[in-house]
Amino acid sequence: MQPQNTKNFFLALTVAFVMGLMPISALALEFRSVSVPKAVLYDAPSNAAKKILLISQYYPVEIVVNLGDWLKVRDAQGSISWVEAKQLSNKATVLVTVNRAEIRQGPDLTSSLVANVEKDVVLEVVEAKLNNGWIKVKHRDGASGYILISSTWGFN
Numbered sequence: 001m002q003p004q005n006t007k008n009f010f011l012a013l014t015v016a017f018v019m020g021l022m023p024i025s026a027l028a029l030e031f032r033s034v035s036v037p038k039a040v041l042y043d044a045p046s047n048a049a050k051k052i053l054l055i056s057q058y059y060p061v062e063i064v065v066n067l068g069d070w071l072k073v074r075d076a077q078g079s080i081s082w083v084e085a086k087q088l089s090n091k092a093t094v095l096v097t098v099n100r101a102e103i104r105q106g107p108d109l110t111s112s113l114v115a116n117v118e119k120d121v122v123l124e125v126v127e128a129k130l131n132n133g134w135i136k137v138k139h140r141d142g143a144s145g146y147i148l149i150s151s152t153w154g155f156n
Contacts, residue, residue, distance in 0.1 A: 030063040031154050032071075033122075035089035041081035045070035052081050058122045058140075060093045060154030076153045092125035094137065094152035101151035103143055107134035114145040123147065125155065 037057050042049040045067055055061070055075070064080060065072035071085050076095050099119050104111040117123065123137040126144060134146040135155060149155055 029156055031060050031092070031156055032063060032088040033057075033091045033093040033154075034059045034061070034087060035091070036087050039083055039087040041073070041075075041083055043081060045072070045082045047084075049082065053079075056122075058091065058093045058124070060095055060122070061088065062154070092128055092155070093122050094125060094135070094147075094154040096121045096123065096147075096151060097153045098151045101147055103137065103139065103145040103147050104134075105145050107131040107136075107146040111146070115139060115143040117147075123152070128156070 034055055034057050038054045039057075039059075040051055041053040041055060043052055044050070059075075061071075061073035061075055061083070063071050064074050066085075069085055070082055071088065072080060073083055074080055076097065096117050096119055101117050103114040103117060103123075105114055106112075117139065121139070123139055125135055126138050127136040129135075130149060131146065133149055135149050135152070136145070137147050138144040
């Protein structure tokens, strides 16, 4: 292929992407959380498919593909599987990804320490907006405050 043809090819590809052949929304991350006590993850979008894993209530998952009744999801470890859409909710939660994270009273390191949380703890997102790299969360035991977003996974 000649350089000019290559340039035209990539230009056409870019235009096709921007014009909607590849939806822009596909680029945005969409997270949901498990709404039932235990959600079954499958290797295909069917109840007859192989069951891979059970995940607990409130665990966040990233939506990769939406087929209506079935959703292809990614978990915090990067594994891909399928789950019935009715087992998820729009409740915003995050998973702690560091060995020990701090929940602070305000969105900065100088604020009073509210609690330490261990890796793999799920926290409810109280305010869905970032505040200088911090999000407001609540632990199931009632502790509420701010955590560094870089210490978590599952936030839009």
